[in-house]
Amino acid sequence: VKALIIYDSVFGNTEKIARAIGGALGSADEIALMRAGEVRSNPFAGLDLLIVGSPTRGFQPTEATKNLLGSLPSITGVRTAAFDTRMAFTGIQKFAMNVFAKPFGYSEGYASTPIAQSLNEKGGISVVPPEGFFVKASEGPLKEGELERAAEWARQILEKMG
Numbered sequence: 001v002k003a004l005i006i007y008d009s010v011f012g013n014t015e016k017i018a019r020a021i022g023g024a025l026g027s028a029d030e031i032a033l034m035r036a037g038e039v040r041s042n043p044f045a046g047l048d049l050l051i052v053g054s055p056t057r058g059f060q061p062t063e064a065t066k067n068l069l070g071s072l073p074s075i076t077g078v079r080t081a082a083f084d085t086r087m088a089f090t091g092i093q094k095f096a097m098n099v100f101a102k103p104f105g106y107s108e109g110y111a112s113t114p115i116a117q118s119l120n121e122k123g124g125i126s127v128v129p130p131e132g133f134f135v136k137a138s139e140g141p142l143k144e145g146e147l148e149r150a151a152e153w154a155r156q157i158l159e160k161m162g
């Protein structure tokens with residue numbers, strides 16, 4: 001497949017996930033990786049698969065990711081998948097998310113759901129549900145096993161594409 005993975009990353013964790021996904025999808029001549037803020041000319045022509053991932057910041061994707069999605073051309077027929085990195089909220093944090101984030105339309109409070117919605121609105125065909133990968137703290141590291149889970153998610157995408 002000819003695939004493009006666009007990601008944003010502040011502390012490097014989302015970039016690691018993006019690279020694990022890319023590595024599992026295929027060889028470097030087919031899989032391109034780009035930072036959301038560095039997408040210049042139109043890299044979307046002839047794509048089979050577009051994957052977009054962002055850290056979750058304040059219950060949503062980063063500014064660079066939102067700008068990218070806002071300026072995305074029509075991608076009719078392109079297969080798509082969305083992911084994010086996030087923290088496992090517990091206790092008071094979970095409570096805060098339910099009270100403050102959900103009522104204001106921040107979906108489940110994570111970045112991948114609005115990313116998937118934007119990709120659908122541009123004509124993409126989502127092949128797997130939006131997925132989240134966990135960091136142990138804001139700056140990382142990733143939880144154990146998340147790179148392997150990202151590779152497994154990528155293999156699922158390939159399977160769904162047939």
Ligand SMILES: Cc1cc2nc3c(=O)[nH]c(=O)nc-3n(C[C@H](O)[C@H](O)[C@H](O)COP(=O)(O)O)c2cc1C
Nearest residue numbers: 009010011012013014055057058059085086087138
């Ligand atoms: C300002 C700020 C806001 C954040 N907001 C959330 C949030 O709403 N939900 C969440 O799960 N994690 C949140 N986090 C944790 C980030 O998801 C975490 O920093 C990110 O996954 C790390 O990815 P990166 O290394 O690619 O930047 C936040 C972190 C920062 C610094």
